[in-house]
Amino acid sequence: MKFGLFGGPSRGAGGAGDDATIYARYAETIVEAEALGFYGVYLVEHHFTGRGQVSSSLNLLSHLAAITSSIRLGTAVVVVPWHNPLLLAEQAATVDVLSGGRLDLGVGRGYRDYEFTGFGISPAEGEGRFDEAMDVLRLAWSSEDRFSHRGRFWTFEDVLVEPRPVQQPHPPLWLGAGSDSSIARAAREGYRLFLDQVGSFELTAERVAVYRTAREEAGLRYSPSDVAVTRALRIAHSAEDRERQLERHIATLTVLAESSSATEDGRPTNPFYSTPEARRETAEAGAILGTPDECIERLRTLESSRVEQVLFAGGSPADLRLFAAEVMPAFD
Numbered sequence: 001m002k003f004g005l006f007g008g009p010s011r012g013a014g015g016a017g018d019d020a021t022i023y024a025r026y027a028e029t030i031v032e033a034e035a036l037g038f039y040g041v042y043l044v045e046h047h048f049t050g051r052g053q054v055s056s057s058l059n060l061l062s063h064l065a066a067i068t069s070s071i072r073l074g075t076a077v078v079v080v081p082w083h084n085p086l087l088l089a090e091q092a093a094t095v096d097v098l099s100g101g102r103l104d105l106g107v108g109r110g111y112r113d114y115e116f117t118g119f120g121i122s123p124a125e126g127e128g129r130f131d132e133a134m135d136v137l138r139l140a141w142s143s144e145d146r147f148s149h150r151g152r153f154w155t156f157e158d159v160l161v162e163p164r165p166v167q168q169p170h171p172p173l174w175l176g177a178g179s180d181s182s183i184a185r186a187a188r189e190g191y192r193l194f195l196d197q198v199g200s201f202e203l204t205a206e207r208v209a210v211y212r213t214a215r216e217e218a219g220l221r222y223s224p225s226d227v228a229v230t231r232a233l234r235i236a237h238s239a240e241d242r243e244r245q246l247e248r249h250i251a252t253l254t255v256l257a258e259s260s261s262a263t264e265d266g267r268p269t270n271p272f273y274s275t276p277e278a279r280r281e282t283a284e285a286g287a288i289l290g291t292p293d294e295c296i297e298r299l300r301t302l303e304s305s306r307v308e309q310v311l312f313a314g315g316s317p318a319d320l321r322l323f324a325a326e327v328m329p330a331f332d
Contacts (some may be wrong), residue, residue, distance in 0.1 A: 001303055001331040003323070004040035005033055006076055006197075006230045006311035008060065011052035019052055023060070029317050030064055030071065036324040040072030042106060042194075042228075042311055045079050048118045051255075058091045065099035074104035076194055076230075076311070077176050081110055081129035082119050085136035086156060093141070093165040101166035106174035106194055107134065129153050141170040174228070180210050187214035197230040197313055198253070200285035201298070204229055205305035212306070224308040231302075232287040233315035235295060235322050242290055246280075249287050252314060253279040288312070292326040299331065 009026035011017045030041050043060060046053035054060060061073045073095065078088065096103040109130045110116060116123040132151045139147060140161040149156045165171055175191035177183045178199070186193050193211050195204055208227055215222045232249045236242035257279070288295045288310070302310060315323065 001299065001307070002039040002309050003328060003331075004038055004042060004072070004074075004228070004309065004311045005030070005315070005320075006042050006044075006313045008043040008054035008057070009052065010054070017052070022052065027064060027067060029320070031067055032317065033320055034068050034071040036320060037328060038071065038320070038324075039309075040074055040104065040311070042074035042076035042104070044076060046112070047082075047115050058095055061095050061103070062098055065095060065102065071102070072104055073099050073102045074174070075106045076174070077106035077108035079110040079115070080107050080133045081116070081121060081126045083133065085133035085154060086140060086159060086161060088133070089137050089140040089161045090163075092137075092171060093161065093163050096165040096167055096171050097163050101171075103165070103167070103171040104174055104192075105171045106176065107191075108176045125153070138170070141165060178207070180207075183207055183210045184214040187211045187220070188218045190220065192226045193228070194311075195227065195229045197232055198256075198282050198286060200282075201301045201305070202285075204286070204302065204307065208305050208307060224306045227307060228309040228311055229302060229307050230311045230313055232283070232289070233295075233312035233319055233323065234287055234289045235292065235315075235319050235327075236290050245289060246283055246287075249283045249289065249314065250276070250279050253282060292322070295323070295327050296330045299327070303331075 009022045011019070011022060033041065041064065043054050043057040045055065045057050047055050057075045057078060061075070064071075064073055080088070092103060092105050107130075109126045110123075113123045116126065121129070132153050136149055136151075136154065136156070139149065141164070143160070146158050146160045147156075148158055173191050174194050175182075175186040176194040176196070177186045178196055183193065187210075195207055199207065211227060212222045215226075232252065234245035234249050236245045257274075283289070288298050290298070299310065312320075312323075
C-alpha cells in the first residue's frame with residue numbers, strides 16, 4: 001500500500017492563526033512527509049468558509065513543487081465549474097512542467113451551494129459547466145495547432161494552450177465520486193477515482209467493485225492504482241486517548257455536516273452526518289483509528305478490497321512520524 005495526505009492548510013473551526021505562518025508550517029510538513037515516505041499530497045479547493053481552507057490549490061502546488069523532488073502533487077479536487085477552462089489547462093500544465101511531471105489533477109462538480117452563489121454561478125449549471133470544461137481541457141491538451149470552441153458557457157477563437165504538460169497526453173485525471181452511477185461514469189470516461197473518508201470499509205469495498213466492473217465493461221484495464229481512498233488518521237496511545245481521538249474526528253464530521261448544502265430545516269440530511277449518533281458510527285466505521293496495531297488491522301481491511309492508495313486527513317506531524325515508524329513498515 002501507498003500512503004498520501006489529503007486536505008491542506010487551514011485555520012480550523014476557530015478561525016485562529018496567521019495565514020502566512022499556517023501555510024509555511026504546512027509546506028514544512030509536506031517536505032517532511034516526502035522524507036518519511038508518503039507518496040503524494042492532494043489539496044482541496046474551498047472558498048468563503050472563514051476557516052482558511054485552500055482556495056488556490058494549483059498555486060500552492062507550484063510552491064510545493066519547488067521544495068520537493070518526488071512526492072506526487074495533486075488536487076482533490078479543483079471544482080471545475082468555477083474556472084475558465086483555458087486558464088485551468090494552462091495552470092495545470094505549468095504545475096506539471098515545474099514539478100517534472102508529478103501532477104495528478106483531481107476534478108469535481110462542487111457540492112456547496114454557497115460557493116456557487118458566491119461566484120455568481122447557479123448550482124444548477126454545475127454539471128453542464130463541468131462537462132463542457134472537461135471537453136475544453138482535453139481539446140486544449142491534445143491540440144498541437146490552434147483551435148476554436150463554441151459552447152453553451154464558453155467561446156474561444158483561434159487559441160493555443162501553453163505550456164504543454166510533461167505527462168502526455170495530459171496529467172492523470174481523477175474524479176471524486178460516491179454514488180454507484182457517478183462511480184460507473186468515472187470508470188467509463190477513463191477517470192481515476194477518489195473515494196471519500198466517510199464511507200465504511202464495507203461500503204468502500206462495494207464502491208471499488210462497482211468501479212472495477214464498470215471499467216472492465218467499458219473495455220478499460222483496471223488497476224488498484226486507479227483508486228485512492230481518503231481516511232481520517234487518528235493514532236491513539238491508550239483507551240482514553242482513543243476516545244479523545246474519536247471525539248476529534250466526530251468534531252470534524254460535524255464541521256463537514258455544517259458545510260453541506262444538503263440540509264432540511266438547517267440540519268444536515270446526509271446519512272453519514274445527520275445526527276450525533278450517525279457521526280459517531282461513521283467515525284468508528286471508517287477512520288484509521290486506534291493504536292498502531294489497530295490502524296494496521298483497519299488498513300488490512302481496506303487492502304483486502306484491493307485498495308492500494310490511502311490519503312490521510314487530519315494527521316498531525318507527530319501522527320505522521322509515528323505512522324511512518326510503526327505502521328508503514330507493515331506494508332512495505
